[in-house]
Amino acid sequence: MQIATGIVAPHTSETWDTIVIGGGIAGISLAARLAADRTVCVVEKETGLAQHTTGKSVATFIQSYGNGVIHALNAASLEFFTDGRGDNGEALAKPLPFIYAANADTIGELQEIYDAAGPLARDMQFVDSAGAVEFSPLLRPEWTAGGLIDPHVFDIDVHALMQTFAATLRRCGGAIRTSTEVVAARREGDQWVVTDRSGAEHRARTVVDAAGAWADPVARLFGAAPRDIQPLRRSVFTLAIPGHLADSVVPMINAADESFYLKPETAQLLCSPADETPTTAADTRPDEFEIARALDAIGEATVVDARHVRTTWAGLRSFAPDRIPVVGFDDRVEGFFWYAGPGGYGIQTSPALSELGAAIFREDGARTANEFGVDPADISPSRASIIAAAGR
Numbered sequence: 001m002q003i004a005t006g007i008v009a010p011h012t013s014e015t016w017d018t019i020v021i022g023g024g025i026a027g028i029s030l031a032a033r034l035a036a037d038r039t040v041c042v043v044e045k046e047t048g049l050a051q052h053t054t055g056k057s058v059a060t061f062i063q064s065y066g067n068g069v070i071h072a073l074n075a076a077s078l079e080f081f082t083d084g085r086g087d088n089g090e091a092l093a094k095p096l097p098f099i100y101a102a103n104a105d106t107i108g109e110l111q112e113i114y115d116a117a118g119p120l121a122r123d124m125q126f127v128d129s130a131g132a133v134e135f136s137p138l139l140r141p142e143w144t145a146g147g148l149i150d151p152h153v154f155d156i157d158v159h160a161l162m163q164t165f166a167a168t169l170r171r172c173g174g175a176i177r178t179s180t181e182v183v184a185a186r187r188e189g190d191q192w193v194v195t196d197r198s199g200a201e202h203r204a205r206t207v208v209d210a211a212g213a214w215a216d217p218v219a220r221l222f223g224a225a226p227r228d229i230q231p232l233r234r235s236v237f238t239l240a241i242p243g244h245l246a247d248s249v250v251p252m253i254n255a256a257d258e259s260f261y262l263k264p265e266t267a268q269l270l271c272s273p274a275d276e277t278p279t280t281a282a283d284t285r286p287d288e289f290e291i292a293r294a295l296d297a298i299g300e301a302t303v304v305d306a307r308h309v310r311t312t313w314a315g316l317r318s319f320a321p322d323r324i325p326v327v328g329f330d331d332r333v334e335g336f337f338w339y340a341g342p343g344g345y346g347i348q349t350s351p352a353l354s355e356l357g358a359a360i361f362r363e364d365g366a367r368t369a370n371e372f373g374v375d376p377a378d379i380s381p382s383r384a385s386i387i388a389a390a391g392r
Ligand SMILES: Cc1cc2nc3c(=O)[nH]c(=O)nc-3n(C[C@H](O)[C@H](O)[C@H](O)COP(=O)(O)OP(=O)(O)OC[C@H]3O[C@@H](n4cnc5c(N)ncnc54)[C@H](O)[C@@H]3O)c2cc1C
Pocket: 021, 022, 023, 024, 025, 026, 027, 043, 044, 045, 046, 049, 050, 051, 052, 053, 054, 055, 056, 057, 058, 059, 060, 061, 180, 181, 182, 183, 210, 211, 212, 213, 214, 218, 234, 235, 236, 272, 314, 315, 316, 317, 340, 341, 342, 343, 344, 345, 346, 347, 348, 349
């Protein structure tokens, strides 16, 4: 309510079963799952959803991407993207041709990617230089020594995905409060009292930390020990698709040595140096040095004109020290649930990770984990690898 003086009055105090802090893909997807059997409110500090990492991604599902735990979550999420329809009836993702490409110096890395994919590698296909260039006419024949094609890659409609989870949440009676930054918290009896920047108080028995790059600072507000969740900056820039290929289906290319990747998107290419610079939650300036390096690499490997950058931006991929998500109740702080550290895979793993997260929240994690092939202990906030790194 706006008062004549221009001072915004605090919201009326609200009470929920669960408050989820963070309106990115992590918070919204988990909230949608939890809302089936409890009242849930998502609080987001910005004026809208997905204004931080979720809104800065390149929106791709790559089944072979990530480590063993992520592979299991990818596999368990695949059907959601192959068959899933958004709330508007449109497909949530569409197939995207994709190749890992290598030159003579990096050709050995294709085998490493294949081996790391474990059972997911069964549908992947090695191609020689000619096969790679035929698959992606962007590749220069004189640079290309070979490729590895992953057929399970999709271009995700992140906006539709967010809206679909948000609609499920609202249908179940849940709410989303934007412009609501959590700044303090205290425990009263069996409830958390969460104070936002306007001074309004929000009450709930349980709180979920889905605050992305701010997961550790938010945990501190609740007295929980940080888990060393480190934001790593990744830069993105756009280039024009070569004119002669403007009407063709242009595959996404990941350099086998991760020196660059590029993905077609409506008449342009989203490109990245695949940089991972440790930084703070507030810093999202693109790294000009890394972009220059990637432009050189793209110029050598492809026929793309890598001189004229159209736009640049950067986002933060937040990882626990072992690069595995952090999901579960804190072992020392009652009613505080971690849902953080999805790293570079938070969108593509969101269908399965949110289902597993909700099951762990309900203390029914073992069944879903078994189905997905993920041990809840591997993603627990109390696992040895991150407790040790956090110095506890
Ligand atoms: C360049 C780039 C490319 C990527 N490409 C892909 C890809 O192709 N596929 C894929 O799956 N993943 C990709 N990712 C990773 C993916 O974007 C992330 O894993 C995911 O978006 C993380 O979601 P999140 O909800 O944890 O974080 P965020 O989207 O950052 O959401 C956290 C939210 O918490 C809010 N918040 C923080 N503190 C408070 C507070 N005190 N009170 C209230 N709200 C608060 C923030 O405002 C923010 O909106 C990419 C990331 C980057 C940067």
